[in-house]
Amino acid sequence: QQQVKQSPQSLIVQKGGISIINCAYENTAFDYFPWYQQFPGKGPALLIAIRPDVSEKKEGRFTISFNKSAKQFSLHIMDSQPGDSATYFCAASIGGGFKTIFGAGTRLFVKA
Amino acid sequence: DTAVSQTPKYLVTQMGNDKSIKCEQNLGHDTMYWYKQDSKKFLKIMFSYNNKELIINETVPNRFSPKSPDKAHLNLHINSLELGDSAVYFCASSTWESSGANVLTFGAGSRLTVL
DSSP states (O other): OOSEEEEOSEEEEETTSOEEEEEEEOOTTOOBEEEEEEOTTSOOEEEEEEOTTOSEEEETTEEEEEETTTTEEEEEESSOOGGGOEEEEEEEBSTTOSOOEEOOOEEEEEEO | OOSEEEEOSEEEEOTTOOEEEEEEEOSOOSEEEEEEEOTTOOEEEEEEEETTEEEEEOSOOTTEEEEEEETTEEEEEEOSOOGGGOEEEEEEEEEEOTTSOEEEEEOOOEEEEEO
């Protein structure tokens, strides 16, 4: 049972473009939504996170948009760079707690 | 200084063998985890220990046995290895941040190949 659905599976973007990755969740008890970035041969690392009491959070070129009524959230990467090429995972947990459920991941490739 | 370190990084073994993966964290975190990442990159939690106590035990075959000798170490032992056990196993640790969330720090992974 996949509780966090992520799309697209892969994404190719030109340098300078906007990368958009979407996620949807089912469990309304989820209240913490992090995004993790994973480079080849490395473990995932926290990129940015949001709680459902805000609709948007921005950190540098990375923005999370959150739609509580639709149970959807998305990651926008502005001015995408080749160094952003990685796999991105959305995730969710209850109470920001111990059990984090991950989406299936999106492989992003930014063309120079 | 590596925050979460796992050994070995690569492990190739035959079906039916028993193997172990070790994990150590120097972050002072109270909670440690094992995650499995399959060939499609899907990340699934297997186990979690908080202060050496097992708090999460997902539906994992009992051939997998975690052991936490202290809160800085979490090892994973796998008996009677099967082809389907081939995956990358990630150790992680976490602590409660000022944001009120439990943030995961992952190791670099241990790639297990069962032949």
